[in-house]
Amino acid sequence: MQSTFGLMRSPQAILFGPGQRHAVGRVARALGRRALVCTDQRLSTDPQFAALRQSLLDAGAEVLVYDGTQPELPMDGVLECVALARPFAPELVLGIGGGSCMDMAKLVSLLLAHPGTTLDDCYGEFKVPGPVLPVIAMPTTAGTGSEVTPVAVVADQRRDLKVGVSSPHLIPHTAICDPELTLSCPPRLTAWAGADALTHAIEAFTATRREPTPELGLERVFVGKNLLSDACALAAISALSRHLPRAVQDGSDLAARAGVMFGALQAGLAFGTAGTAAAHAIQYPVGAITHTAHAVGVAVLMPYVMAFNRPACTASFAQIAAAMGVHAASEAAAADAAIEAVAGLLQRIGIPSTLAELGLDPQRAAWVAEQSMLAARLVTNNPRPLDEAAMARIVQAALGGERQALSPP
Known part of the structure; x- marks a missing residue:
């Protein structure tokens, strides 16, 4: 249950x-x-x-x-x-x-x-x-x-x-x-900020679910996936998928601006209790090396992290697909479609598709994976267990745009 x-x-x-x-x-x-x-x-x-x-x-x-x-x-x-x-x-x-x-x-x-x-x-x-x-x-x-x-x-x-x-x-x-x-926010910043919010919502909705002891909320600021954060996360994903491309294309569209702001607010409420996970853990060292904006880094990483997490998140990904208005013949197909829908949305608003485009030197990939593991709160919040080898797989895939390398056999 x-x-x-x-x-x-x-x-x-x-x-x-x-x-x-x-x-x-x-x-x-x-x-x-x-x-x-x-x-x-x-x-x-x-x-x-x-x-x-x-x-x-x-x-x-x-x-x-x-x-x-x-x-x-x-x-x-x-x-x-x-x-x-x-x-x-x-x-x-x-x-x-x-x-x-x-x-x-x-x-x-x-x-x-x-x-x-x-x-x-x-x-x-x-x-x-x-x-x-x-x-x-x-x-x-x-x-x-x-x-x-x-x-x-x-x-x-x-x-x-x-x-x-x-x-x-x-x-x-x-x-x-x-x-x-x-309304005066330029298109690129609108895209970056909205992509950041989408990442918050997805990672909150797919965070690990912990045993709901009475002490959980007193011992952890970020408690993982839960009933209330899920409602906010899905509301955010739905609003952002519908309104973000419109707001980027036409910054004077107040209805789109309101939809994006509502999505960002709901995403904040979601991850403010559930927390974030691997995309954020990897972005910290990537940002330190490349001096690129946090929002861009987590957005680039999100489809790759989703591909890695896919075996542990079939039902959640199917719900994400539905929130984005994407339907498929089966839950498994819907889960796959969710990854494609997120990647496609980010591409449409101009988010780079690889870490190489952010300027990450392949020679630093191993260091990024090592440093990512130090963000223990984020690592343990990921729905699929992570070790340094798994982190290295995600980083390598994101460097070269090889998302299929993370798909289950």
Whole structure:
């Protein structure tokens, strides 16, 4: 019998839909008077951002803006923002922008709430010492799901790797998801962000299913596949497969933009409790070597990881096919069709099809496989058991575009 265990962690409030950004002033003022806003330089000069800032001021808030957020969020930037904000003593933090801006807000709220704590102290799961300053997350791209997740990722230059801080304390207090804020997102970034969300949803839906003990949700931030995350993941896959190609083709299509943002939100809710798996584990060392965006790396890897996982995921893949509107004569055929449908969608929106296209040197393939195994949380969340040899098979296949080499005999 299918397990009826479910776990859902989410913000206290999610405001979704066109125009919801205009609520930010009243939402923020209910949480405090001094508001720190974390964004990037491009957004800080946008008229939409000026209107959001004015909304905060009109509600009686004092506002400090930090607009130095960089892509892939280097640790030095987090520390710079904390140093700037500490004399201001903010009572809440807003992250307005892409995933890096929202992760910046989460990590800054952590360090401001717990003086003396370092990010090194918090790497891993359940290491955040307690509640953080309330965060309002406002995405301007639709992909990372950071507006609803318990994780923030930072690039630790000393380790030359991206590292995650995972704790329910990091879930934003309020997520304000207004698809009108994504209308100016260029086609390539729209494609990358949406592909990231699709990967989140697929890996959450196919994550390993664990024994539902009463301690499971207290001992793990990411508990694996469960009843509630499955519902969100399927909703995400359905919305993204229908709306993402349209949003990439015509960025002014507000209905498509809303569908993609809804998919990214649902994917965030799904992987925020279920977790991700092999595609994310492999991307970390690939990204470190190639200096390519996280979203592109996981999307390139997803069809290859699906091909490897196929023997363990027939029923789940068939459900993915149905969510994408693909039907077949049998469950096995539907499972195969799901892999093709995902690969085809990613190709249509311009995602590269091999790691070689990302610039990965074949001579570094063995190192990538070795380093991927160090992401134990992701490795053990994969539905099919992984060892270094299996990782090497996936990496080699993804290097040369040889997905068929991962298919069962």
